[in-house]
Amino acid sequence: AQKITQTQPGMFVQEKEAVTLDCTYDTSDQSYGLFWYKQPSSGEMIFLIYQGSYDEQNATEGRYSLNFQKARKSANLVISASQLGDSAMYFCAMRVYRLTGGGNKLTFGTGTQLKVEL
Amino acid sequence: NAGVTQTPKFQVLKTGQSMTLQCAQDMNHEYMSWYRQDPGMGLRLIHYSVGAGITDQGEVPNGYNVSRSTTEDFPLRLLSAAPSQTSVYFCASSYSVGTTYEQYFGPGTRLTVT
Numbered sequence: 001a002q003k004i005t006q007t008q009p010g011m012f013v014q015e016k017e018a019v020t021l022d023c024t025y026d027t028s029d030q031s032y033g034l035f036w037y038k039q040p041s042s043g044e045m046i047f048l049i050y051q052g053s054y055d056e057q058n059a060t061e062g063r064y065s066l067n068f069q070k071a072r073k074s075a076n077l078v079i080s081a082s083q084l085g086d087s088a089m090y091f092c093a094m095r096v097y098r099l100t101g102g103g104n105k106l107t108f109g110t111g112t113q114l115k116v117e118l
Numbered sequence: 119n120a121g122v123t124q125t126p127k128f129q130v131l132k133t134g135q136s137m138t139l140q141c142a143q144d145m146n147h148e149y150m151s152w153y154r155q156d157p158g159m160g161l162r163l164i165h166y167s168v169g170a171g172i173t174d175q176g177e178v179p180n181g182y183n184v185s186r187s188t189t190e191d192f193p194l195r196l197l198s199a200a201p202s203q204t205s206v207y208f209c210a211s212s213y214s215v216g217t218t219y220e221q222y223f224g225p226g227t228r229l230t231v232t
Binding site for chain 1: 151153158159160161162163166176206208210220221222223225226
């Protein structure tokens with residue numbers, strides 16, 4: 001079974017600073033993908049960034065980057081130059097791919113509530 | 119392009135009542151799924167479908183039924199509502215069963231069972 005662990009229930013960061021949100025995962029599968037989603041107070045789920053298990057480079061999307069350390073099974077999200085609008089809940093998720101089935105299921109962590117302060 | 123739509127946005131049920139949460143997508147995605155979100159527990163998979171006519175159980179399927187008669191629609195049925203089913207429900211869809219495609223989420227349905 002797959003498991004995602006986010007050990008930081010809440011984080012504070014000052015505006016314009018960088019922040020790292022931790023995510024560790026557990027799977028015995030070799031082929032998998034790691035995702036980060038943002039959930040603002042309005043409730044919608046917004047896809048931020050994706051990292052494949054075979055990708056050699058860390059993923060980046062604008063101010064978001066994913067620090068992927070495969071041997072440590074970690075996939076931390078780094079947000080550079082934090083903005084007030086970054087205040088939200090952030091979820092790490094994983095999907096495994098198997099030829100014999102298992103589909104497209106996403107396994108989520110419990111989330112980290114980020115608050116950006118002036 | 120509407121993406122993933124869910125109705126209703128809010129619903130209050132009494133214990134024992136049944137209802138159907140509607141989900142539709144217009145992106146021709148093969149894969150659709152239902153999650154519930156409870157405080158401190160992230161999102162948990164209820165049921166999913168890899169195509170019309172094919173459904174399977176997720177992590178927390180008890181008390182819920184699904185069917186997939188068309189590619190576009192994936193309704194979730196609560197058979198006999200219980201207070202433990204008070205939650206926010208998200209429907210999601212994506213292409214294929216590969217790992218590279220992100221799931222697109224609907225806006226959610228907030229359900230309260232009294």
